[in-house]
Amino acid sequence: MASAPPIDEGLRSELQKQGIWVTSMQELYNWGRRNSIWPLQFGLACCAIEMIATAASRYDLARFGGEVFRPSPRQADLMIVAGTVTKKMAPQIVRLYNQMPDPKYVISMGACAISGGPFKQGYNVLKGIDRYIPVDVYIPGCPPRPEALLHAFMELQRKIDGQKLTGTGKAAFLDKTVPSEFPVPAFGAHDLEPPANADVFHPPKIERH
Amino acid sequence: MEALDEIKVRIEAAIPGARLEIIPNPGPANQSSLLLDHAHASTVARFLRDDPALRLDYCSNVTGVDWLERTVKKKVKVKKVVEGEEKELEETREEIFSGYLEAVYHLYSMAHKHGPLVVRLRTRDRAEGAHLPSLTPVWRSAEFQEREIYDLYGIHFDGHPDLRRILMWDEFTDHPMRKDYREPDDYEYEPTPHDDVLEKAKQHYVPRPAQDGTANIAAQ
Ligand code: SF4
Numbered sequence: 288m289a290s291a292p293p294i295d296e297g298l299r300s301e302l303q304k305q306g307i308w309v310t311s312m313q314e315l316y317n318w319g320r321r322n323s324i325w326p327l328q329f330g331l332a333c334c335a336i337e338m339i340a341t342a343a344s345r346y347d348l349a350r351f352g353g354e355v356f357r358p359s360p361r362q363a364d365l366m367i368v369a370g371t372v373t374k375k376m377a378p379q380i381v382r383l384y385n386q387m388p389d390p391k392y393v394i395s396m397g398a399c400a401i402s403g404g405p406f407k408q409g410y411n412v413l414k415g416i417d418r419y420i421p422v423d424v425y426i427p428g429c430p431p432r433p434e435a436l437l438h439a440f441m442e443l444q445r446k447i448d449g450q451k452l453t454g455t456g457k458a459a460f461l462d463k464t465v466p467s468e469f470p471v472p473a474f475g476a477h478d479l480e481p482p483a484n485a486d487v488f489h490p491p492k493i494e495r496h
Numbered sequence: 497m498e499a500l501d502e503i504k505v506r507i508e509a510a511i512p513g514a515r516l517e518i519i520p521n522p523g524p525a526n527q528s529s530l531l532l533d534h535a536h537a538s539t540v541a542r543f544l545r546d547d548p549a550l551r552l553d554y555c556s557n558v559t560g561v562d563w564l565e566r567t568v569k570k571k572v573k574v575k576k577v578v579e580g581e582e583k584e585l586e587e588t589r590e591e592i593f594s595g596y597l598e599a600v601y602h603l604y605s606m607a608h609k610h611g612p613l614v615v616r617l618r619t620r621d622r623a624e625g626a627h628l629p630s631l632t633p634v635w636r637s638a639e640f641q642e643r644e645i646y647d648l649y650g651i652h653f654d655g656h657p658d659l660r661r662i663l664m665w666d667e668f669t670d671h672p673m674r675k676d677y678r679e680p681d682d683y684e685y686e687p688t689p690h691d692d693v694l695e696k697a698k699q700h701y702v703p704r705p706a707q708d709g710t711a712n713i714a715a716q
Contacts, residue, residue, distance in 0.1 A: 478680035490685030
């Protein structure tokens with residue numbers, strides 16, 4: 288485990304040459320997790336087409352262990368928010384996120400999912416899914432190419448690899464005090480109520496006049 | 497298809513009391529349209545659908561328009577007596593058109609392969625709860641589109657079988673395509689604002705007393 292003194296890299300590769308493989312629980316655990324990320328199977332708009340292309344044979348997400356798209360949130364590790372999140376759809380997205388078991392990750396794919404994109408000033412589009420749920424990787428683009436989604440996927444694998452299982456600074460999903468479910472916004476008379484979850488949404492403060 | 501004024505004459509002959517008006521469109525499309533009165537709208541619509549020469553059996557599109565109150569300036573020539581002499585002078589007159597909401601129907605004939613005939617209905621005013629007769633009983637394809645107009649413009653279609661919001665949620669009370677619609681203020685984070693958005697984003701800016709001086713901030 289992580290509390291054990293880390294093994295010297297040189298010694299480890301020396302041992303490996305002799306047919307002895309030394310590892311830690313954490314490494315083994317994260318290795319398994321990062322190579323079998325099951326995404327939730329849903330798409331919201333044009334970006335979803337690129338997501339489908341990423342999963343199909345030419346780009347082949349299976350090379351990274353992400354090809355098992357699950358039709359149920361109970362079996363999914365990753366939510367790829369691929370496309371425009373309308374305000375009417377946002378509560379359902381949050382509800383699906385809440386139904387996913389920990390550990391769970393979110394990729395916000397495309398300008399729409401990040402900020403509302405080309406529909407930002409519209410009356411019906413949510414200005415970024417990070418208003419209600421935490422996002423791990425953002426991919427800019429309209430739409431992002433499949434390579435960009437693969438890049439995001441690899442970034443996520445890197446993140447999973449770096450997550451500690453014990454000790455201080457252990458992964459948030461192992462910390463009971465960190466919430467893994469978030470309030471579902473309600474349909475209000477003029478907008479969603481609340482328009483953003485203040486615990487999750489921390490836009491950079493812009494100092495300007 | 498016959499010319500619009502011929503159609504108008506025929507309708508008026510067939511349906512006594514129907515008040516029709518041709519709305520000219522002087523633009524390049526030159527697609528004039530027929531304004532119907534509320535009381536005879538569905539009778540006229542049935543006539544357009546069933547008349548053997550017209551057979552406008554397909555309503556391809558229904559759309560809403562919001563017309564604000566507008567003043568049109570017109571130049572008119574008037575004769576006036578100036579210093580004992582009669583002269584022709586130009587005067588500008590203002591004509592005020594009060595605002596209204598409008599539903600526009602595009603009709604085609606599948607049987608005769610002609611169209612479109614454009615039909616309009618206008619509400620009395622832009623007030624909340626403006627009414628129009630529904631043409632869904634005549635053309636079933638108008639159902640969803642009239643619902644959309646109800647949702648986005650707030651026109652109530654009398655006689656519609658299922659008038660609910662279709663795009664926005666049921667609890668929503670505004671009509672976003674109306675020109676006086678004000679969207680909720682969610683402009684907390686606008687990295688590259690300009691024009692209207694800049695004005696809205698400014699409401700969320702953090703004051704910088706060190707650089708700008710407290711007096712300047714208070715004055716704003
Ligand atoms: S970011 Fe562009 S491509 Fe993606 S859903 Fe929005 S509009 Fe479509």
